[in-house]
Amino acid sequence: MKMEEARNMRERLRTIGLEEFVRENITNDKYSIRKIATAFGIRPYLPYGDAFYYQIVGQAMLRELARRQKLPQYNTIDDAVSLLQSKKNIMVITGAGISTSLGIPDFRSKNTGFYSQLLARGFESPEDVFDIENFDMDPRTFYELAGEILPVLDKTSPTHAFIRLLQDKGKLLTNYTQNIDNIEAAAGIDPAHLIQCHGSWATATCRKCKAQVPGATIFSDVKAKRVARCTACVQRLSAQQQQPKKRKRAPNSNSNSSSRSRGKHGHVYSDDDSDGQYDIPEPGVMKPDITFFGEQLPNTFFDRLTDHDREKVDLVVIVGTSMKVAPVSEIPNFIPKDVPCVYISREPVEHINFDVTLLGYCDDVVSELCRRAGWGLDHPMALKGKADVSRFDEGDGSRWKVTRPVESS
Numbered sequence: 161m162k163m164e165e166a167r168n169m170r171e172r173l174r175t176i177g178l179e180e181f182v183r184e185n186i187t188n189d190k191y192s193i194r195k196i197a198t199a200f201g202i203r204p205y206l207p208y209g210d211a212f213y214y215q216i217v218g219q220a221m222l223r224e225l226a227r228r229q230k231l232p233q234y235n236t237i238d239d240a241v242s243l244l245q246s247k248k249n250i251m252v253i254t255g256a257g258i259s260t261s262l263g264i265p266d267f268r269s270k271n272t273g274f275y276s277q278l279l280a281r282g283f284e285s286p287e288d289v290f291d292i293e294n295f296d297m298d299p300r301t302f303y304e305l306a307g308e309i310l311p312v313l314d315k316t317s318p319t320h321a322f323i324r325l326l327q328d329k330g331k332l333l334t335n336y337t338q339n340i341d342n343i344e345a346a347a348g349i350d351p352a353h354l355i356q357c358h359g360s361w362a363t364a365t366c367r368k369c370k371a372q373v374p375g376a377t378i379f380s381d382v383k384a385k386r387v388a389r390c391t392a393c394v395q396r397l398s399a400q401q402q403q404p405k406k407r408k409r410a411p412n413s414n415s416n417s418s419s420r421s422r423g424k425h426g427h428v429y430s431d432d433d434s435d436g437q438y439d440i441p442e443p444g445v446m447k448p449d450i451t452f453f454g455e456q457l458p459n460t461f462f463d464r465l466t467d468h469d470r471e472k473v474d475l476v477v478i479v480g481t482s483m484k485v486a487p488v489s490e491i492p493n494f495i496p497k498d499v500p501c502v503y504i505s506r507e508p509v510e511h512i513n514f515d516v517t518l519l520g521y522c523d524d525v526v527s528e529l530c531r532r533a534g535w536g537l538d539h540p541m542a543l544k545g546k547a548d549v550s551r552f553d554e555g556d557g558s559r560w561k562v563t564r565p566v567e568s569s
């Protein structure tokens with residue numbers, strides 16, 4: 161199906177609604193289910209029967225109906241500037257792209273992203289490094305690799321300074337950051353206006369006894385690629401070992417009669433351990449309080465979004481994220497449909513409809529936005545002077561390339 165025809169079909173679904181659309185196009189056999197599937201981005205030659213297609217096309221149509229639609233009145237960089245100037249409750253959603261200028265890799269950029277590098281090194285599914293079940297089974301893979309994404313601590317980028325500027329102007333509703341580098345703290349973002357959706361390196365918790373310590377406590381282990389163990393567990397275990405052991409002696413027993421054999425885990429144990437505790441107790445493994453795949457996001461994320469921000473937000477600015485990870489990727493579809501949405505990143509995203517898309521290095525884009533707004537962006541790495549702004553593609557005129565002029569790059 162041609163792109164134009166597919167777009168018209170999705171438009172038709174939104175205009176006449178699900179029931180009528182199904183009657184018009186599916187019940188009346190106007191199109192085959194596989195052809196309709198292609199309009200919703202589903203490949204028509206998957207090795208499944210039509211029943212499967214009816215099911216996934218149904219889901220895809222519901223998704224389409226829930227998808228935010230572009231607001232036609234906002235298109236240009238100057239529209240984005242006016243929105244920044246006029247709006248008072250701005251939600252900023254950030255991702256790894258706002259820290260790459262500080263030398264921290266993002267995840268999915270070709271060649272340079274952390275996951276892309278892992279793929280090149282033979283890891284078949286790099287996201288498994290952040291899978292909680294894998295971590296609990298064997299934390300060594302995480303500790304082997306985590307040093308590569310350790311935060312730089314006291315450095316900030318111009319984009320962090322931009323978010324701080326919005327805060328200083330009383331316009332920052334909430335910064336939803338997916339970043340775990342905790343650089344927002346160094347930038348002075350007020351914790352009351354910050355949700356660290358995927359946790360951060362700021363603290364670490366023992367998987368066994370739940371003792372929590374400052375994240376920096378485990379940095380030396382991370383740098384040395386050594387699994388960090390819980391010091392609270394270590395102290396407790398050594399205190400237990402120092403306590404005199406009460407030995408129950410069986411009547412008529414003597415030391416020679418106590419047989420020794422090899423236990424189920426290969427540890428040497430004595431018959432005195434007949435209560436079943438054969439394992440030598442080990443201190444727990446420390447895990448940085450990053451939200452791994454398979455773990456719940458912090459409650460503050462859902463509470464703030466649904467009970468506070470959804471009502472208040474009047475502009476969404478999304479910076480330096482591929483918007484590939486739910487539930488953050490669902491935020492634009494969740495907030496009221498008349499709230500404008502500006503997207504700033506190096507590459508365009510097709511699965512979400514934004515109003516204005518500004519493509520380039522985010523530090524340069526925010527510098528240019530501030531220059532046009534007449535706001536001073538106080539950061540040594542901010543672009544001094546004007547950026548070049550040009551149309552990105554022939555589409556609907558809402559995608560722009562923002563680049564440093566050659567002499568200042």
Ligand code: OAD
Binds near residue numbers: 453
């Ligand atoms: P991604 O790596 O998926 O996306 C980063 C985006 O930023 C990409 O689209 C890049 O093109 C863009 N980018 C990189 N550098 C940029 C720059 N200087 N200026 C503008 N854009 C730039 O990272 P996230 O979307 O943050 O989860 O990834 C989301 C989550 O996936 C992460 O929080 C992480 C990962 O699994 C955990 O750590 C638990």
